[in-house]
Amino acid sequence: MRIKAEGLTKRFGDFEASKEVSFEIEDGKLIGILGPSGGGKTTILRMLAGLETPDAGDIFFDGRRVNDLLPQSRGIGFVFQNYALFRHMTVFDNIAFGLTVQKRKKQEIAARVSELLELTGLRGLEKRLPHQLSGGQRQRVAFARALAPQPQLLLLDEPFAAIDAKVRKELRTWLKEMIRRLGITTIFVTHDQEEAVEVADEIMIIHGGRLEQQGTPLDIYRHPRTPFVAGFVGETTVLDRPELLKGFEEIAREARAVVRPEFVEVGTAKELSYPNASERGVVRDVYFRGKNWQVDVELDAGVVTAYRSLEQDALRPGDEVWALVHRIYAFEGETCVSLENAMKSDPMPVYI
Incomplete structure (x- = not known):
């Protein structure tokens, strides 16, 4: 029917x-x-x-x-x-x-x-x-x-x-x-x-x-x-100042944004896929989720949540880390758009 x-x-x-x-x-x-x-x-x-x-x-x-x-x-x-x-x-x-x-x-x-x-x-x-x-x-x-x-x-x-x-x-x-x-x-x-x-x-x-x-x-x-x-579908974090995120500076001051854990990498600069697009943060909380760690990291823009593999070194509250936000959903009023980190196109440095 x-x-x-x-x-x-x-x-x-x-x-x-x-x-x-x-x-x-x-x-x-x-x-x-x-x-x-x-x-x-x-x-x-x-x-x-x-x-x-x-x-x-x-x-x-x-x-x-x-x-x-x-x-x-x-x-x-x-x-x-x-x-x-x-x-x-x-x-x-x-x-x-x-x-x-x-x-x-x-x-x-x-x-x-x-x-x-x-x-x-x-x-x-x-x-x-x-x-x-x-x-x-x-x-x-x-x-x-x-x-x-x-x-x-x-x-x-x-x-x-x-x-x-x-x-x-x-x-x-x-x-x-x-x-x-x-x-x-x-x-x-x-x-x-x-x-x-x-x-x-x-x-x-x-x-x-x-x-x-x-x-x-x-x-x-x-x-x-x-x-x-x-904000309703999936696990999300809401940021009131997304324009403070590295790679998202062009967002209007009035905008807010939603970030999902799978959009975020957390670790040392060498562990991240785009170090130039990453920024310093401090680990607020770490939770064991069975198949991975859930890590809450405080950035200038607010607190974001990321997943971290159990195979990687464990992080603890208070640790200084690097965070890379790949994507956000930004909105003003009732308009919602998906935005990619603009700095991910920059060449990656080579570590020796």
Whole structure:
């Protein structure tokens, strides 16, 4: 199913949860709606589902306006954050519920449930009640129940929020593989960046009820279009005086900037790839992150964070070091641009 939204606006009293949100989603795509809590993500999902009515704007499914259609007439499956399974029903009956409501034939229901038990890895558990299942198994039952009526659109509201970290990671991989096999358009809400990047074909960043940016995870990561996206995606440090960075002197005094750890090298002058573009700093803090060290370094422009290999000599707070900032995202107002260190083109000195 192809989805199109034009100017979706939704108010709850004086609070505007969605502000003229417009987007398009291609058939068969797996889309992550990502943003901070209270930003309007679930409101958008509920308007698509028909559980909320837009105060303004239109929703189109395959070119058909569906604003006035009831949820059961939209051809959707919905998976809630808390599973919403019927506690007194077995796994089989929970999955079969939607088909039973539609008064499908028993033989047809049995065949469809059997197919979904196989697809979701629940074979052998069909006679169990929800309390006899693990959190991951209950979530798979919820997926299977939503898929039973063969919807054209699957909507997931923070589907992994109530599951522990290890099972959540396993379910992410499983969900992505399952959706690819089914080819069904799927939209899921999350506030977990790692989850969105790992699972989604495209991400929609929602903040303050507005769509900040839509694109592939890689495009959003490399080319943020607004200050919010630059600061929200990935690990970041905000600098109030980026023009004090070596190689970025041409930035306007009023500008601010976001720097990511992977944009920064820290060490001795001999260790850095462009010594001429580096500047002195002092190590403020060092954290062990398992696969590397995270090093916070204080420069004239502010504090930047870098990663340092465990194979390199360890640094300690108070050490004087050299720091090379390769790239920053600078912004004035709502304009965000990526800038490279202008001094990196200078010839590198030769150490003897």
